[in-house]
Amino acid sequence: MEKIAIITDSASDVSLELLKEYNISLLPFRVFYQDKEYADRIELTPEMMYERLKDEIPKTSLPSTELIIETLDNLADEGYTHAIFITISQAFSGTYNAIRLICEDYDRLKTFVFDSRSLTMAEGALVVESAELTRQGKSFEEICDLLPKIRDNIELFFTIDTLEYLQKGGRIGRVASAVGQFLNLKPIITIPDDGKFSVASKVRGSKQAISRLENICREYLEKDKYKVWVLDGDAKEKAYELVEKIKEMPNVVECTYAGTIGASLGINTGPGLVGFALERVE
Structure with missing residues (x-):
């Protein structure tokens, strides 16, 4: 029987409450200030970011390779058989390509990586909709096939x-x-x-x-x-x-x-x- 995980990056801006409600795995972007590195939306809230933006514009980087592999390993250990990644647009980040390359060599789960071609809640809507489809009992292949149509809407x-x-x-x-x-x-x-x-x-x-x-x-x-x-x-x-x-x-x-x-x-x-x-x- 399939057990499907939904994974997204923090660019989707899905709230921590929704992540918990739908059991969605989060890959936070790394945010670099002069004094410290933070995990987006985990260690650095949006409110903290805007407060600090007055004094410093930080740099961001995609989730680390180690974190992506660790997330996959944890899901496999929890009995998941499939994983669907929904990412920020390739035009804004290398996240999609980084995850795709890792998944090509990863054999503990069957994976699918999908480019939202957007970010914030346009990406987030895709994430939540995918999680809802897993609740409805849709198969891995059915969800993967539906994603382009959902994105177009x-x-x-x-x-x-x-x-x-x-x-x-x-x-x-x-x-x-x-x-x-x-x-x-x-x-x-x-x-x-x-x-x-x-x-x-x-x-x-x-x-x-x-x-x-x-x-x-x-x-x-x-x-x-x-x-x-x-x-x-x-x-x-x-x-x-x-x-x-x-x-x-x-x-x-x-x-x-x-x-x-x-x-x-x-x-x-x-x-x-x-x-x-x-x-x-x-």
């Missing part, structure tokens, strides 16, 4: 207060070319199928940016039913307000405050991020 949109952190992190790319250096112009950022940041819209001022986010969400909800996860980067009050606005829209199956994003996205976007992931419900 998920979208992510967010706005940020400043381009400064994307620029410092070297991820400015298409966002800079689309937005330019115009005064107070706020981008609405999404991640299309290529797994890279792209500008969906741009408006003047933070209020207009939040309003545009609401309109984008409404446009989706007017067509189909969706689950929605609202997230923030040190901007909880704005996120709470967005949750209440979305709950009043049509076709909302569920709208949840997913929490503050961790270091994987947060150090590249800085404080002030507000956004949402949505998953079409069929």
Whole structure:
């Protein structure tokens, strides 16, 4: 009989409560400050990261090879027969390739490594959905076959207060070319199928940016039913307000405050991020 483990990296921003509820294994990114290394979301909470961001922008690195192998070994010892990894987009990290290479030589479990082509709760929605499918008794092959379709049903949109952190992190790319250096112009950022940041819209001022986010969400909800996860980067009050606005829209199956994003996205976007992931419900 199959016993299937779901594993994700901390870029998925799945809460510790959901990880525990669904028995999902976490591979935390490593966050390096001048004085110390931390395990993302385990030793370094999002709140701690944003507090320290005022003084220092840390570096991040993918989970270590030793941790990935240790996680697989522990699962095998616990009687698991299969493992499904869901990772941050290959465009943002080498995590997918690192895990895939390890799994090619690992024979204690049958494994499948899946690129979410996104991050934060767009990746997290895939993780939770996969865990739910294991609860429903779906087989390893069935879940693996369903993952591309689930991924195609998920979208992510967010706005940020400043381009400064994307620029410092070297991820400015298409966002800079689309937005330019115009005064107070706020981008609405999404991640299309290529797994890279792209500008969906741009408006003047933070209020207009939040309003545009609401309109984008409404446009989706007017067509189909969706689950929605609202997230923030040190901007909880704005996120709470967005949750209440979305709950009043049509076709909302569920709208949840997913929490503050961790270091994987947060150090590249800085404080002030507000956004949402949505998953079409069929």
